[in-house]
Amino acid sequence: MANSRYGYVRAYEQPDILLPNTYIVVRIDGRGFTKLTARYNFVKPNDVRALHLMNAAAEAVMKELPDLVLAYGQSDEYSFVFPKDCQLFERRASKLTTTIVSTFTANYVFAWSTYFPDTPLTPPLPSFDGRAVCYPSEVNLRDYLSWRQVDCHINNLFNTTFWALVQKGGMERRAAEEELAGTVAADKNEILFSRFGINYNNEPEIFKKGSVLYRDFSPASTQPSITPAKPVEPSPLPLLSHPQPKKLLPRPMSQPLQSTYPSLFQD
Numbered sequence: 167m168a169n170s171r172y173g174y175v176r177a178y179e180q181p182d183i184l185l186p187n188t189y190i191v192v193r194i195d196g197r198g199f200t201k202l203t204a205r206y207n208f209v210k211p212n213d214v215r216a217l218h219l220m221n222a223a224a225e226a227v228m229k230e231l232p233d234l235v236l237a238y239g240q241s242d243e244y245s246f247v248f249p250k251d252c253q254l255f256e257r258r259a260s261k262l263t264t265t266i267v268s269t270f271t272a273n274y275v276f277a278w279s280t281y282f283p284d285t286p287l288t289p290p291l292p293s294f295d296g297r298a299v300c301y302p303s304e305v306n307l308r309d310y311l312s313w314r315q316v317d318c319h320i321n322n323l324f325n326t327t328f329w330a331l332v333q334k335g336g337m338e339r340r341a342a343e344e345e346l347a348g349t350v351a352a353d354k355n356e357i358l359f360s361r362f363g364i365n366y367n368n369e370p371e372i373f374k375k376g377s378v379l380y381r382d383f384s385p386a387s388t389q390p391s392i393t394p395a396k397p398v399e400p401s402p403l404p405l406l407s408h409p410q411p412k413k414l415l416p417r418p419m420s421q422p423l424q425s426t427y428p429s430l431f432q433d
């Protein structure tokens with residue numbers, strides 16, 4: 167039927183091939199998770215079960231899409247990084263994005279009962295949106311990841327303080343919001359410490375920094391493997407500067423998975 171009289175409609179499809187020789191980042195984000203977290207009684211401010219579920223879904227995505235080299239997750243979002251020379255789906259944005267979104271969503275729903283055994287899912291089921299963005303340089307890519315990590319840090323400091331005021335301080339949510347309006351990070355740290363004895367630095371790393379998955383290209387390993395999600399190493403602040411990124415070694419075509427691919431989070 168390819169050459170039928172109807173075939174001309176294919177010309178209506180618009181090309182969406184992403185810029186060559188750029189890193190492709192696909193970020194997915196949970197749809198309406200403010201409501202969903204309330205419906206399933208997520209622990210506030212951070213339900214660790216939900217973070218581990220996000221990490222499990224992301225790990226499945228990386229296993230199903232071997233081109234992916236790195237992923238960074240926090241809250242209800244995950245960013246997946248394709249290398250510059252990626253040719254998957256001819257670099258078509260819609261194909262890359264929708265494949266990642268649907269793979270992630272399917273695995274998230276599939277693994278839900280493992281992490282929430284006492285809280286079965288009922289419709290409307292969790293869903294995610296997605297987008298693809300190209301970054302031309304290692305510095306741009308690193309800054310992108312730093313941007314998401316700063317977002318994690320800022321939101322987590324706010325949420326930790328907000329929920330301390332509500333849960334430990336007995337404040338109404340409205341009052342807690344008003345209390346925090348116009349405060350800077352130092353104020354929130356002070357509220358946490360002086361009123362609740364909480365040293366923000368001692369909060370779990372996974373809450374403060376998010377999670378990183380990366381494919382291990384170390385020469386010693388013959389099989390490409392995925393290193394399980396772990397909190398990123400450096401504190402958020404050094405990532406705000408512009409350190410010289412490590413040179414990413416080109417991967418030889420014959421042994422695409424053998425050469426080193428250092429973590430972008432290393433200083």
Ligand code: ATP
Binds near residue numbers: 200208217
């Ligand atoms: P949208 O569909 O526009 O993304 P949203 O409600 O999902 O809307 P986000 O900005 O993505 O808005 O916010 C995600 C919400 O989910 C935040 O309120 C965040 O606190 C909450 N959330 C995400 N992960 C967790 C978690 N592990 N524990 C508790 N709350 C979480």
Ligand code: ATP
Binds near residue numbers: 313316317320
């Ligand atoms: P869309 O609105 O289309 O869903 P988006 O969520 O990526 O796209 P915005 O809604 O504009 O875009 O949200 C911007 C995000 O970036 C927010 O999560 C915000 O916290 C974060 N952000 C913006 N500026 C800064 C900054 N200077 N430092 C840290 N985080 C920032």
Ligand code: MG
Binds near residue numbers: 196295
């Ligand atoms: Mg969104």
Ligand code: MG
Binds near residue numbers: 195197198199242
């Ligand atoms: Mg969301």
Ligand code: MG
Binds near residue numbers: 195196241242243
């Ligand atoms: Mg979000």
Ligand code: MG
């Ligand atoms: Mg098909």
